[in-house]
Amino acid sequence: MTRIIGIVLIKNEDLHIERVIRNVLNFCDEIIIADHQSEDHSFEIVEALAREFPQISAKRIEHPNESHQAIQHLAGTPTWIFVIDGDEIYDPVGLVAMRKYLLEGRFDKDWNIFCNTLNCVAVDYKKKTAKGYLAPPSRAGARLFNFSIIESWTDCPERVHGGNLIFKPGYGPNLRRNLHQELGWENAYFRCVHVAFVQRSSHKKTGDGKGRLNPGEIEELRKTKNWRHFPGYLKTLIKYWLGLDWKNQKYRRGELVEKDISAFLT
Numbered sequence: 210m211t212r213i214i215g216i217v218l219i220k221n222e223d224l225h226i227e228r229v230i231r232n233v234l235n236f237c238d239e240i241i242i243a244d245h246q247s248e249d250h251s252f253e254i255v256e257a258l259a260r261e262f263p264q265i266s267a268k269r270i271e272h273p274n275e276s277h278q279a280i281q282h283l284a285g286t287p288t289w290i291f292v293i294d295g296d297e298i299y300d301p302v303g304l305v306a307m308r309k310y311l312l313e314g315r316f317d318k319d320w321n322i323f324c325n326t327l328n329c330v331a332v333d334y335k336k337k338t339a340k341g342y343l344a345p346p347s348r349a350g351a352r353l354f355n356f357s358i359i360e361s362w363t364d365c366p367e368r369v370h371g372g373n374l375i376f377k378p379g380y381g382p383n384l385r386r387n388l389h390q391e392l393g394w395e396n397a398y399f400r401c402v403h404v405a406f407v408q409r410s411s412h413k414k415t416g417d418g419k420g421r422l423n424p425g426e427i428e429e430l431r432k433t434k435n436w437r438h439f440p441g442y443l444k445t446l447i448k449y450w451l452g453l454d455w456k457n458q459k460y461r462r463g464e465l466v467e468k469d470i471s472a473f474l475t
Contacts (some may be wrong), residue, residue, distance in 0.1 A: 211312055211357075214283065215240040215291040216368050218276040221410035222295025223250040229298055230258050230265070232473065236304040237291060242267040243276040243368075249412035251295070273367035280368060284361045285377075290354040292369055296404045297350070298473050299324075303398035310398075311353075320376075320384035322353040325392065325400035327468055328460040332407050337471040339402055348459035349389040350401065358384075394468065402473050405460050 215237040219226060230240065242265065244252045252269060259265040270276065280290055289311055293299075316322060326349045329341035341347075354369055356362075358380040365372030374382070388399050 211287045211289065211314075212238045213289045213291055213308065213311060214238060214280065215293050216276060216280050217242040217255075217293045217295065218245060218273060218368055219243070219247060219251055219255070219295035220245040221247050221249045221251060221412050223247075223254055223411050224409055225298065225404060226251055226295045227254050227258065228474075229293065229295055230255065232299045232301045233291070233293060233304065234262060234264070235301065236299075236308050238264060240265045240293075241276075241279050243270045243273075243279060244268070245270055245273055245276075249410045251410070274365060276368040277362075277365035277370075277372065280356075281362055281365070283356050284359045286356060288356045290356055290369065292350075292352050292354065294403075296407075296409050297352075298402040298404065298470075300398070300400050300472050301475060302472055303400055306398040316353075316355070316386060317357070318384065319386040320355055320358060320380065320382060321351040322386045322399065323349040323389050324352050325389045325394055325397035326350060326403050327394065327401070327466075327470075328403045328405050330406045330461075330465070332402070332404055332470070334474065337469060337474055338467055339404075339470045340465060340467045341403075341406075342461050342463050343394055343466060344389045346463040347461065349387070350403070351385070352399075352401070402470050403460075405456060 213236060215233055217230070217240065219242065222229075230242070233240065242255045242259070244255065244267065246269065252267070255265070255267040259267045283290065310316065326344040326347070327339060327341045328344070328347050329339045331340040333339070358377050360375045360377055362374045363372055376382070388397065394400065
């Protein structure tokens with residue numbers, strides 16, 4: 210029987226993480242939350258959710274690669290892995306339809322599924338609106354991975370990134386389903402409000418509009434923070450502070466739009 214398992218990697222996400230998790234509760238059969246050394250209230254929040262909902266498990270991890278180790282044993286099983294970040298708020302009503310389609314087998318021949326995404330620079334919860342850049346042309350995330358068509362996936366620096374991926378015969382990485390290109394934002398059932406450039410943690414008092422480095426990127430910087438790799442380390446930081454990093458280049462494409470997000474806040 211097909212199962213949907215969410216894997217959530219977080220670090221300092223306490224302003225949004227409860228809404229993020231609650232919105233996907235009815236979509237996922239199981240939710241695994243890996244907290245990478247948060248310094249705010251993120252882990253307290255997800256621990257409380259784990260006590261309330263038995264399908265949630267939460268643990269602290271020392272390295273982002275532990276988030277992939279938690280799911281790699283599912284390769285070759287009838288499992289969809291749902292990759293969730295602490296800054297991604299999904300449409301819970303749309304996910305009802307998406308779950309139905311997954312379990313019916315509509316996407317069984319697809320490897321990964323890209324969702325409709327609004328990469329936000331501002332969110333107004335009182336007015337239930339958000340401003341941002343839609344995918345396409347902005348970047349969409351590959352959020353669902355069909356583990357039933359792979360033999361193994363090991364040695365990832367963090368969940369579903371890189372590593373050693375081996376497909377079953379007849380399948381390959383090009384079997385992508387670009388739902389963000391098939392359906393417009395208003396008609397999409399698999400869509401996400403991505404608060405990439407909005408304050409995400411009470412630990413950081415103000416948002417700077419530049420986004421943040423993810424746990425894997427932080428680990429890479431830590432490894433290169435020595436004299437031999439210092440030029441590359443410095444170059445990465447300068448790009449980030451000037452807003453020339455890959456997130457700004459890929460998430461801020463196209464027209465800045467404002468959308469009603471009331472469906473995401475039920």
